[in-house]
Amino acid sequence: MKKTVVAKLIHKRVQCPHCGSRIIDAAKNTHSEVRLAATAGPWQADYYTKCWHCKAEVGLKKLNSYT
Known part of the structure; x- marks a missing residue:
């Protein structure tokens, strides 16, 4: 199994x-x-981060995490 395939199973994308x-x-x-x-x-x-694609400043707030 490729490394990128494993990452897709574990993580989700946060989009701009x-x-x-x-x-x-x-x-x-x-x-x-x-x-x-x-x-x-x-x-x-x-x-806070900056989108690499459109250069917009983006704010992220972690709401909660379930185990």
Whole structure:
């Protein structure tokens, strides 16, 4: 089995809300909220990153994780 196939079984993609490209991978049991940082208003993210594809600033908030 290829390494990339194993990663697809373990992780899920977190996508950019602007262009839909993959920002990061997350565990399947982790739930998160993703918004564009410029339009988020008073919303506070846990993490901020920049989309490699469209260069939009994206905020990520981890909601919960189930084991």
